[in-house]
Amino acid sequence: MTIPQLIEQSAPRAFSFEVLPPLKGRGIARLFEDIDSLTKFNPLYINITTHRSEVVVKTDDDGLTRRYTERSRPGTVAVAAAIQNRYGIQAVPHIICSGYSKLETEYALIDLSFLEIRNLLVLRGDKAKHHNCFVPNADGHAHALELEQQINQFNAGRFADGTEMDACPLVPFDYGVAGYPEVHLEAKDADTDLMLLKKKVDAGASYIVTQMFFDNDAYFRFVDRCREIGINVPVIPGLKPIVTRRQATLLPTVFGVKLPDELVTAVTSCSTDDEAKSVGVDWCVRQAEELYSRGVKSIHFYSHNAVPSVRRVLQKLHNDEI
Numbered sequence: 001m002t003i004p005q006l007i008e009q010s011a012p013r014a015f016s017f018e019v020l021p022p023l024k025g026r027g028i029a030r031l032f033e034d035i036d037s038l039t040k041f042n043p044l045y046i047n048i049t050t051h052r053s054e055v056v057v058k059t060d061d062d063g064l065t066r067r068y069t070e071r072s073r074p075g076t077v078a079v080a081a082a083i084q085n086r087y088g089i090q091a092v093p094h095i096i097c098s099g100y101s102k103l104e105t106e107y108a109l110i111d112l113s114f115l116e117i118r119n120l121l122v123l124r125g126d127k128a129k130h131h132n133c134f135v136p137n138a139d140g141h142a143h144a145l146e147l148e149q150q151i152n153q154f155n156a157g158r159f160a161d162g163t164e165m166d167a168c169p170l171v172p173f174d175y176g177v178a179g180y181p182e183v184h185l186e187a188k189d190a191d192t193d194l195m196l197l198k199k200k201v202d203a204g205a206s207y208i209v210t211q212m213f214f215d216n217d218a219y220f221r222f223v224d225r226c227r228e229i230g231i232n233v234p235v236i237p238g239l240k241p242i243v244t245r246r247q248a249t250l251l252p253t254v255f256g257v258k259l260p261d262e263l264v265t266a267v268t269s270c271s272t273d274d275e276a277k278s279v280g281v282d283w284c285v286r287q288a289e290e291l292y293s294r295g296v297k298s299i300h301f302y303s304h305n306a307v308p309s310v311r312r313v314l315q316k317l318h319n320d321e322i
Contacts, residue, residue: 002206003045003090003092003119003207003234004207004234006044007044007207007297008297012292014298015041015044015298015299015301015314016045016092016298016301017038017046017300017302018047019034019046020304021049021074021076021078022075031079034303034307037308038303038307038310038311039089041314045091045092046087046090046091046092047121048079048092048093048094049304050076050093050096076108077093077112077115080092080093080112080115080117081115084115090119091117091119092119092121093112093120094120094123095121095122095123095175096124096125096147097140097141097142097143097144097147099125099140100137101138101139101140102139102140102160103139103160105140105147106154106159109173113170118171118172118174119174120173120174120175120176121175121177121178121209122147122148122175122177122200122205123144123178144177145199145203148175148177148204148205149203151175152204154173155168155173157169174206175205176205176208176209176236177200177205177208177209178208178209179197179226179235180197180210180211181213181218181222182218183256184256194225195229197231201231201233205233206233207234207235207236208226208231209238209300210222210235211238211256212238212239212240212302214258214283214287215259215260216290219235220294236299236300237299238299238302239284239287239299239300239301239302240302240303240306241277241280241281241283241301242267242277242284243273243305244273245267245268245273245276247267247280248263248267248268263283267280277309281309281312281313281316284309285317292317
């Protein structure tokens with residue numbers, strides 16, 4: 001099923017969460033432990049992030065310093081397959097522009113098609129660490145909209161170079177895109193940002209997952225504005241529990257999100273990160289309770305470095321019955 005179909009048929013208080021592939025050289029056991037701790041709450045699907053290659057400088061045995069391109073977290077396609085095979089839960093790998101050529105994207109689509117993994121989240125991705133702004137890969141895409149077009153073309157039975165496939169994929173890809181209730185950091189303004197989102201939906205995106213937010217009013221205003229301009233696909237709210245005191249200042253700077261004064265005061269008043277983590281869980285529960293009560297069917301949790309907190313949030317939402 002597609003993600004919108006899963007949500008439509010879901011029980012109340014549905015949710016999904018996001019995982020990262022293990023760092024290169026590490027096993028998958030720890031990842032499975034994290035997933036195991038959350039699957040008891042019956043997630044609708046699990047997102048798997050994708051990470052671009054980065055330039056690293058190394059000194060070789062000959063004493064010369066050279067620049068290499070490495071990917072610290074390979075394995076998105078393999079992790080997606082492992083999750084669906086092990087848990088029987090829909091896996092949703094991220095497909096990104098950043099660091100990938102059209103041909104590399106095509107290879108990923110071929111692999112996913114063979115594995116019958118049909119649900120994707122399509123993103124531009126972050127800039128490289130050694131760049132001041134986003135620079136597309138050689139023969140890559142600069143925008144998620146272009147990536148959508150390649151996926152649409154693949155669904156129609158054509159490769160990126162226009163070559164016809166012998167047969168169309170047995171199961172076409174369905175995909176979602178990202179939305180920003182508080183505007184993307186690089187957007188010219190809120191209206192421009194919203195119109196770009198509409199173009200992505202018009203191109204074929206069947207749902208939207210929002211950037212994290214900490215003020216539910218921002219989400220509800222965003223949904224209203226989407227509906228006003230004809231964006232009628234599901235808008236899945238993304239939540240992340242704060243887990244450290246430092247995040248009160250770090251998250252707004254890095255992600256361009258606003259933290260309500262009440263939350264900032266509560267977090268910065270904490271003496272330890274454990275106290276801040278408790279505040280973050282309680283705030284996230286309050287957000288989730290209101291979202292569900294106002295008709296939201298499914299919430300997406302950003303669980304990177306926050307799996308224990310997400311688990312506690314889910315326990316509280318289930319009245320500690322699990």
